[in-house]
Amino acid sequence: MVDFSKRFVLFHxxxxxxxxIAQGMVAQESVDYHHKxxxxxxxxxxKYGVSIPVFYDSLNNKELFWPFEQNDVQKFIGA
Structure with a gap:
């Protein structure tokens, strides 16, 4: 079961x-997230076996699939 107590989840x-690499990008944004x-x-x-890493927004039910860059993470979290 996935912990959705935090808005963002990094599937890995x-x-x-x-x-x-993805975890480092997310950490640079100082966003509160859970990794699963x-x-x-x-x-x-x-679901994600060949797609990881995937950054997931549980509030908006949106997924950011690899490959992504730092600016993609920023846009995804609304920074």
């Missing part, structure tokens, strides 16, 4: 180099 998995390993949830693994 262990050992994913692109996910580490898709391997902990069969439905998420099926």
């Amino acid at each position: 998995t262990e050992g994913c180099h692109l996910c580490e 390993d898709i391997c902990d949830d069969e439905q998420l693994a099926e």
Whole structure:
């Protein structure tokens, strides 16, 4: 189950180099977010398995799929 107590979720998995890059981008924006390993949830693994990292906005039900740049993250969070 995904924790939606925070508006933003970064879907990732262990050992994913692109996910580490995405996490760094999100961290630069000082946005409060939760990160969720898709391997902990069969439905998420099926949905995002080949697409991670994915940055998700639970308030607006929007997804930002990789590849994205820093300015894409800024636009996505409304910075």
